[in-house]
Amino acid sequence: MGTDHPSLHEAVVRFTQAQQAHGVPAGTIKQYRLVNNRLAGRFQGRQVAGIRESDLADFLYGDGGILVGRGPKTGTSYRSAINALFRYAKHKGWIRQELRCPKSPFRERGAPHEIAPTRLQEDELGLLIEKAEHPILRCMIAVAASTALRISDIRKIKLSDIDLQTGDLYVWVLKTGRFDALPLTLDLEEEIRRYLAWYTKDSAIPTAERIYLFPGWSRRNAAGTGYVYYVPDPTKHCSYMWATERLKALLVSCGIHLEAGEAWHAIRRSVARIYFDRLRDEVSHDHALRETMVFLGHKNQETTERYLGLQAEVAARNTRLRGQRFLTRSAAGAVRAIR
Structure with a gap:
């Protein structure tokens, strides 16, 4: 591996070793290695300097490409792993110009519609x-x-x-x-x-x-x-x-x-909702939401709202009101509120 013109496989090994030496989190190292090993397997025997942008596009988006049918977040993650490898290759002098993954020519599949999670009583x-x-x-x-x-x-x-x-x-x-x-x-x-x-x-x-x-x-x-x-x-x-x-x-x-796919996390979500509902009866909605966020150890309110299933309540509100009269008229034409 002492060559100045390493193969793609050798480059992946040396890049991984450099990540470990610099204290990169183990999870990141594992993720990058999995993606880049697949790239090296696709172009076996090729030198890292011989890889072109068209090769990366084919690997990602061509027939059997690893991002075909994947969501935007996965695409961003995979491209980051490959871009980091070639950024390191440029730093080591293995390639003259830094190579970057092209964006998908197609619209990447969005996140699937989430089902309402189960909440235990x-x-x-x-x-x-x-x-x-x-x-x-x-x-x-x-x-x-x-x-x-x-x-x-x-x-x-x-x-x-x-x-x-x-x-x-x-x-x-x-x-x-x-x-x-x-x-x-x-x-x-x-x-x-x-x-x-x-x-x-x-x-x-x-x-x-x-x-x-x-x-x-x-x-x-x-x-x-x-x-x-x-x-x-x-x-x-x-x-x-x-x-x-x-x-x-x-x-x-x-x-x-x-x-x-639900198991232990259903208990976590259920307990969070029970805690939130109890607080909401005692204090304001916003206070209950903030305290539940602390209870769960979340960093942002949006994650807590998802755990509590508040999106489902918003959807139920929209269904109840859309296309309906909020104020009804009596036979005499007077306006009266729905009860």
Whole structure:
């Protein structure tokens, strides 16, 4: 790879190494590498200096192009990855002029129409907790229903994050990159104490190994039988697949229907709406919206409105009023308001 005229594949490898050396976030590195590796696979054996704008256009928008049928945001993301690669190539002197991806000659498909998300009622959330047979699943649902935390954050809660003396739950929120000290509600404290009784007494897990609140599972082989079984392993956290598969099965057993692709996030949205509705009865709409935004850890109000499903309420208003009389006339011609 010491050549001054690297192949496209070599350029991708060296670009990725440079990103890692400069501390680029791992998620960005992974995304850029996936896109640029596909580009290198399309033009195997070609030097980076031999790639032309027409090649990029064909790769993105031609027959079987990776952006055919994709939305505008995906197009922007893919072009950014490729542009960054060729910007680095220009910096290294592998190409004379910086090469940039052309915009699509066609109108990129917009975002699909969003369906109204499912919102669970308080009694349905309570039913899920009561019907969850496994202690791990029950407590995870209780945490989600009392904090509106994302499942990615719930799974990684450690035993040391819980302080029952002060009534706080310290959570590292992955999306915001900061710790948040959440107050334990009375309901959640009772559920956690119940769960810890099982975790510390009935699970037979050695105390020294208890790191994560919701343990993962390790595979074991039964000696001389060929059978495989799994045991709780609190040195690693519970997997997303384990938690999601069991939640979906529980929803079915409780007769609760969710749309395709909905699972733990339906609980988060539902809790947010319950919280908002309670506040709205006590304070102003705007105050309730701002406090719910803080409750969810959102950075902007628009995201919170989407979670609360307020767009659906706006659509319902428009349907109710469009083409209808807002003021009706009596037989005598007097105007009277609709009741």
